[in-house]
Ligand SMILES: Nc1nc2c(ncn2[C@@H]2O[C@H](COP(=O)(O)OP(=O)(O)OP(=O)(O)O)[C@@H](O)[C@H]2O)c(=O)[nH]1
């Protein structure tokens with residue numbers, strides 16, 4: 454079964470033109486996916502290849518255009534490569550020469566700044582050997598490297614091992630969404646509104662993941678729409694250990710759940726699981742400081758979810774205006790285009806990141822913090838505007 458996009462590890466091959474990025478993707482996956490040629494600049498657009506990396510699971514390899522591409526088109530290609538970089542969980546920086554020069558060190562610095570784990574791959578070992586000085590410098594800095602030949606399939610197995618060693622804990626399922634709050638046979642109620650903006654014929658990914666986690670814990674998941682919540686609570690002969698609701702109906706759901714039953718929202722749970730809940734709570738404090746005319750950026754991780762579109766464009770601005778009683782200016786950033794320069798914004802309100810891997814969400818938080826711009830997310834902001842923030846963060850010990 455295909456893994457949901459938000460759960461796929463993204464591994465990107467980065468490097469100058471002609472170093473053998475495409476050959477390596479073909480070598481690692483054992484398939485001829487990317488076109489290989491001796492002409493520099495063969496790969497123009499990022500190419501995604503889904504692959505089952507044992508024992509990690511489903512991953513996506515991204516082949517990219519050379520980062521030294523030139524001319525107007527070249528510049529656009531480099532930009533496209535950068536966009537992929539933002540979403541990458543792990544990077545393989547491919548080189549095909551003995552020494553590391555200034556541009557290589559700049560790329561290394563950039564990857565470090567972006568907090569992306571990376572591996573240096575010296576490719577084409579059949580025709581040269583990386584110099585002692587270069588290897589010594591990498592060792593001194595604790596940067597992992599591997600020496601391979603995609604042509605002869607030399608050391609591709611070692612490359613895979615080193616790659617797996619870099620994979621963040623998040624993907625190794627070391628973290629839980631709500632599983633740490635529940636025990637076997639516990640009852641958990643999930644409140645999932647089905648309105649016009651809900652996707653046809655299915656639940657959204659965070660809801661599915663939570664239900665799965667409840668079942669994995671041998672607990673009992675009851676899924677209801679907000680209208681049935683009150684009735685279900687009266688029909689149960691046991692108190693649920695948690696009620697978790699979609700943020701959009703948090704006000705209505707909270708009114709139906711007695712105060713002594715732990716109550717939260719999917720997005721609060723996901724902010725803790727995937728992002729950085731303390732940082733998002735800190736960013737949220739800025740809401741009360743906003744003045745009329747201030748600019749706020751609403752950022753969506755994906756551009757194709759009608760349900761998110763509606764929340765970001767209409768509901769969030771309205772809730773904020775109602776809460777503050779002030780006219781605030783809203784800009785929208787959608788998909789993988791997250792602005793480099795955030796200086797004009799007083800606050801960034803990010804979507805809950807269901808399609809983002811944890812790292813991309815964290816990286817964006819980091820990016821906002823580096824520029825001194827407070828950042829928060831949809832779900833906890835909505836809870837605050839409805840006066841329910843304290844209640845939804847309480848189950849997590851805040
Ligand atoms: N000798 C040798 N040649 C290699 C090796 N890997 C790739 N090549 C050759 O290097 C050239 C470039 O390979 P590609 O895989 O197209 O390189 P790329 O980095 O994807 O290049 P662009 O898409 O143009 O940026 C081709 O002629 C390959 O056959 C290797 O391990 N050894």
Ligand SMILES: [Mg+2]
Nearest residue numbers: 474475495496
């Ligand atoms: Mg290529």
